Amino acid sequence: DTGVSQNPRHKITKRGQNVTFRCDPISEHNRLYWYRQTLGQGPEFLTYFQNEAQLEKSRLLSDRFSAERPKGSFSTLEIQRTEQGDSAMYLCASSYTPSYQETQYFGPGTRLLVL
């Protein structure tokens, strides 16, 4: 079974450095979502793609964040000039059905710690 995969699983970086995370969705899924989760909170939506098109970005996504899904398959999320407030679990999810009945499946997440 090839579920959603994310790499790396853990990342420790120093403030001001750039980091990039990768998400590989379930192969037939055309939608891909990024969420961020901090301790004690539910995941918060960041952005999503349908195929290669980025259709929505949250106001949480500052100019330091950029996401791509160049061929409609895997996606990358880059954070430039990291800040301590960026420390969180970054979750990727994918889904197939472009209707309100779609079900999203999450990857294992990338835990980021900014020192």
Added chain:
Amino acid sequence: QKEVEQNSGPLSVPEGAIASLNCTYSDRGSQSFFWYRQYSGKSPELIMFIYSNGDKEDGRFTAQLNKASQYVSLLIRDSQPSDSATYLCAVINAGGTSYGKLTFGQGTILTVHP
């Protein structure tokens, strides 16, 4: 007012009892409702989804939806210690540009003690 609200708990129930988890949402345009389970340090795992008013059962789990009251719940029968986790309620609003985006509550911590 938060879009999706849950009691953060912790909710503690004895093994074998029924655990009842509640969730309210503010957007009447919400179309789809999901329950995810999240173990500590892990990512959310889908338990159930419900779209229509009423009850939906899957094994030991029953989801209940009341759109008029903007309320969704999850019942876990015969609770087991392995059910101890954080339970996340999530909602999709199919309207506008937020199509497909999940909005989560803060989660309810459930502890099932032997």
